[in-house]
Amino acid sequence: xxxxxxxxxxxxxxxxxxxxxxxxxxxxxxxxxxxxxxxxxxxxxxxxxxxxxxxxxxxxxxxxxxxxxxxxxxxxxxxxxxxxxxxxxxxxxxxxxxxxxxxxxxxxxxxxxxxxxxxxxxxxxxxxxxxxxxxxxxxxxxxxxxxxxxxxxxxxxxxxxxxxxxxxxxxxxxxxxxxxxxxxxxxxxxxxxxxxxxxxxxxxxxxxxxxxxxxxxxxxxxxxxxxxxxxxxxxxxxxxxxxxxxxxxxxxxxxxxxxxxxxxxxxxxxxxxxxxxxxxxxxxxxxxxxxxxxxxxxxxxxxxxxxxxxxxxxxxxxxxxxxxxxxxxxxxxxxxxxxxxxxxxxxxxxxxxxxxxxxxxxxxxxx
Numbered sequence: 001x002x003x004x005x006x007x008x009x010x011x012x013x014x015x016x017x018x019x020x021x022x023x024x025x026x027x028x029x030x031x032x033x034x035x036x037x038x039x040x041x042x043x044x045x046x047x048x049x050x051x052x053x054x055x056x057x058x059x060x061x062x063x064x065x066x067x068x069x070x071x072x073x074x075x076x077x078x079x080x081x082x083x084x085x086x087x088x089x090x091x092x093x094x095x096x097x098x099x100x101x102x103x104x105x106x107x108x109x110x111x112x113x114x115x116x117x118x119x120x121x122x123x124x125x126x127x128x129x130x131x132x133x134x135x136x137x138x139x140x141x142x143x144x145x146x147x148x149x150x151x152x153x154x155x156x157x158x159x160x161x162x163x164x165x166x167x168x169x170x171x172x173x174x175x176x177x178x179x180x181x182x183x184x185x186x187x188x189x190x191x192x193x194x195x196x197x198x199x200x201x202x203x204x205x206x207x208x209x210x211x212x213x214x215x216x217x218x219x220x221x222x223x224x225x226x227x228x229x230x231x232x233x234x235x236x237x238x239x240x241x242x243x244x245x246x247x248x249x250x251x252x253x254x255x256x257x258x259x260x261x262x263x264x265x266x267x268x269x270x271x272x273x274x275x276x277x278x279x280x281x282x283x284x285x286x287x288x289x290x291x292x293x294x295x296x297x298x299x300x301x302x303x304x305x306x307x308x309x310x311x312x313x314x315x316x317x318x319x320x321x322x323x324x325x326x327x328x329x330x331x332x333x334x335x336x337x338x339x340x341x342x343x344x345x346x347x348x349x350x351x352x353x354x355x356x357x358x359x360x361x362x363x364x365x366x367x
Contacts (some may be wrong), residue, residue, distance in 0.1 A: 006207035016149035016219040022277030031244040033188040033333040035181035038240040041186025048224040050190040057348035064361030070200035097285035101317035132283040166236035188333040191347030
């Protein structure tokens with residue numbers, strides 16, 4: 001470890017919250033996942049216990065290697081071959097930053113400023129993110145303490161202002177397609193919680209190890225509550241068919257707000273939290289990528305890696321954002337669920353099994 005800063009429990013929970021919720025306030029890809037109808041709100045509720053189950057391998061690995069990240073303990077467990085796993089996770093972190101930046105660019109150029117080149121937004125945002133990454137995780141944590149309450153307040157305000165337009169009949173009939181599609185939807189929603197892998201990188205930097213378990217429980221609980229709130233608002237106002245087929249369902253919900261003749265154009269609030277959240281999220285995953293590379297190559301400082309990594313993220317995001325249809329197809333649950341589970345569940349489970357068999361690490365960290 002060469003990250004000398006520390007992050008506290010509240011900051012880490014808020015970072016995870018921002019990272020997970022920010023895509024939902026615009027795209028809500030979960031609405032097109034199984035069961036693909038009004039029952040998706042039940043799937044979102046079920047995602048909470050499923051997220052905790054998916055987190056078990058990474059949590060147990062951290063218990064065995066409390067001072068190492070997944071980049072480091074993969075080598076402790078399987079030797080030099082563990083570097084391959086490290087490379088895979090670094091790619092995953094970069095890829096997720098690229099996907100988020102692509103979503104950010106597409107939303108701005110599709111819904112807000114269609115005449116502005118993608119390159120402009122990409123370079124501008126990644127430049128600010130690079131500065132934040134250079135400041136370290138401690139600064140990102142303090143930034144999350146400012147941004148998360150703003151996002152929460154904005155979501156609550158939007159929900160209150162749209163409450164009069166909600167029609168609970170849009171949530172019926174319940175279990176229209178049966179139980180299994182709803183359970184499948186819970187799994188696909190949980191598999192999008194990539195922040196489970198982020199915890200494999202940042203738990204060693206937590207300033208109070210005894211609160212690690214609470215990070216998982218409270219982090220995923222808060223995410224589920226607000227995810228459910230956003231999903232219900234889209235379903236009850238737009239209806240399941242329009243919500244799942246709309247490119248930006250929650251943005252569409254925000255645009256319905258009009259109270260008398262003086263409260264309208266509330267989408268400016270949406271735009272503000274989208275920019276703040278995207279900035280925080282991309283900075284977080286950008287940081288994970290350069291931290292991982294620094295550890296993989298045993299560097300004393302990761303800052304020389306920031307500029308090269310940024311120059312990778314920008315062109316990849318433009319390539320990926322060249323078509324909204326292609327981006328949505330790639331992030332469709334049929335592909336993305338299994339792609340995510342490789343990093344969230346399958347690789348950590350294999351590492352945990354090998355660590356147990358080889359008696360690597362030790363259960364020294366009570367929490």
